[in-house]
Amino acid sequence: MKYRTATEMGLLPCEACGMVCRETAYIEHPCCPRCDAPLHHRKFDSLRRSWAFLIAAAVLYIPANTLPIMRTKTLIYDLNSTIIGGIRVLWEDGSWDLALIVFVASICVPILKIVTLTILLISARRRSRWARRGRARLYRILEFVGQWSMLDVFVVALLVSLVDFGKVAEVHAGPGAIAFGAVVVLTMLASMSFDPRLIWDEFPDENPS
Amino acid sequence: MHPSEFIVCEHCDVVYQRADLIRKQSACCVRCGAELYRAPAMHLQTMLALVVTSLFLFVIANAYPLISMQMNGIDHASTLIDSVAAAWHSGVGPIAVMTALAVVLFPLTQIVLLGYLLTSLIMLHRDPPGFVDLMHALRLMRPWSMVEVYLIGALVAVVKMAGMASVRAEPGLYALGALTFLLALINAFDLRLLWDARDRLVE
Numbered sequence A: 001m002k003y004r005t006a007t008e009m010g011l012l013p014c015e016a017c018g019m020v021c022r023e024t025a026y027i028e029h030p031c032c033p034r035c036d037a038p039l040h041h042r043k044f045d046s047l048r049r050s051w052a053f054l055i056a057a058a059v060l061y062i063p064a065n066t067l068p069i070m071r072t073k074t075l076i077y078d079l080n081s082t083i084i085g086g087i088r089v090l091w092e093d094g095s096w097d098l099a100l101i102v103f104v105a106s107i108c109v110p111i112l113k114i115v116t117l118t119i120l121l122i123s124a125r126r127r128s129r130w131a132r133r134g135r136a137r138l139y140r141i142l143e144f145v146g147q148w149s150m151l152d153v154f155v156v157a158l159l160v161s162l163v164d165f166g167k168v169a170e171v172h173a174g175p176g177a178i179a180f181g182a183v184v185v186l187t188m189l190a191s192m193s194f195d196p197r198l199i200w201d202e203f204p205d206e207n208p209s
Numbered sequence B: 001m002h003p004s005e006f007i008v009c010e011h012c013d014v015v016y017q018r019a020d021l022i023r024k025q026s027a028c029c030v031r032c033g034a035e036l037y038r039a040p041a042m043h044l045q046t047m048l049a050l051v052v053t054s055l056f057l058f059v060i061a062n063a064y065p066l067i068s069m070q071m072n073g074i075d076h077a078s079t080l081i082d083s084v085a086a087a088w089h090s091g092v093g094p095i096a097v098m099t100a101l102a103v104v105l106f107p108l109t110q111i112v113l114l115g116y117l118l119t120s121l122i123m124l125h126r127d128p129p130g131f132v133d134l135m136h137a138l139r140l141m142r143p144w145s146m147v148e149v150y151l152i153g154a155l156v157a158v159v160k161m162a163g164m165a166s167v168r169a170e171p172g173l174y175a176l177g178a179l180t181f182l183l184a185l186i187n188a189f190d191l192r193l194l195w196d197a198r199d200r201l202v203e
């Protein structure tokens, strides 16, 4: 089956309002007549921007996991806990279901996001034809799960306000939480910058129509 | 052919001709499998009712404490705003700002803007001033609004502290749960329907 793409037909779909406009050769920077958003065939500088956000996220992922995200002070102990440490405590307390949720949201999702985006970016640059439908689905999953990694950051914010009993028990937030929040925001920006239409683009010479 | 008859897949650029859908149907792209558009699940009036309800729930969820905790005879309750303020005083300013934006400011702005646009379009039959800018704001805020994540975070916090002291869910948490449900419906709302409603009005 032969698909007709908007680019081939000289159509410019507006990303903001969905209006489909016709391309006119003499306008250099076309704007949507309905919502005034700039129109372009592909997101601007998609691969480079996506790489930049992704690399920044991958770098920050290290302090996010090694620095403590939380410090629990009670009369008996003074404990700095990292993300993994928090999950282990949940697990040992017997709430394995929540431990699993936090594990998926704060360990699996960020790693999978970074790995998946890397695969998407490399294969899009090479205009690979490998598993295009699968990669398109991966990207949609990525967009959907993106914000869930914020879970641990919110837990810390709540515990800090809740556990405030002076010397008896106190919880403070650690620098790891900031790094982790930054990782989440950066991976979200990276996946937003990526243009999924690049998955389907061919090299011009391979496309004789 | 007028270009508005077309619909372009946002995920792979394939052009389709728009067809009318009946309730609960959705059109998917043949090439990449992404959803192109779906038949509106509810009337704009119903959506406005949901938006107004969610505004009430938002107020309750913010005014009442979410969780309370008892230790050594001291009772300590925490609201959503408290968690933002505590994060701020705990020296993690960025976390406080992120929480305030993602759980308070963006959801509230979304609710208020949608309420304003819907009221103006379907109740007053007037083109709302600032429509274009507000629609852009709504679209850009959508991925950054994270009430549902915060709700699960609150549940995790309850369980985490359950071993340490007696922890209780407060009214705010129930309101937050209901709000999460409504916001899921509101966020599934296709903003293109508002553009169409306005186009019909202006014509």
Ligand SMILES: [Zn+2]
Residues within 6 Å of the ligand: A014, A015, A016, A017, A018, A019, A032, A033, A034, A035, A036, A037
């Ligand atoms: Zn537009």
Ligand SMILES: [Zn+2]
Residues within 6 Å of the ligand: B009, B010, B011, B012, B013, B014, B029, B030, B031, B032, B033, B034
């Ligand atoms: Zn498609």
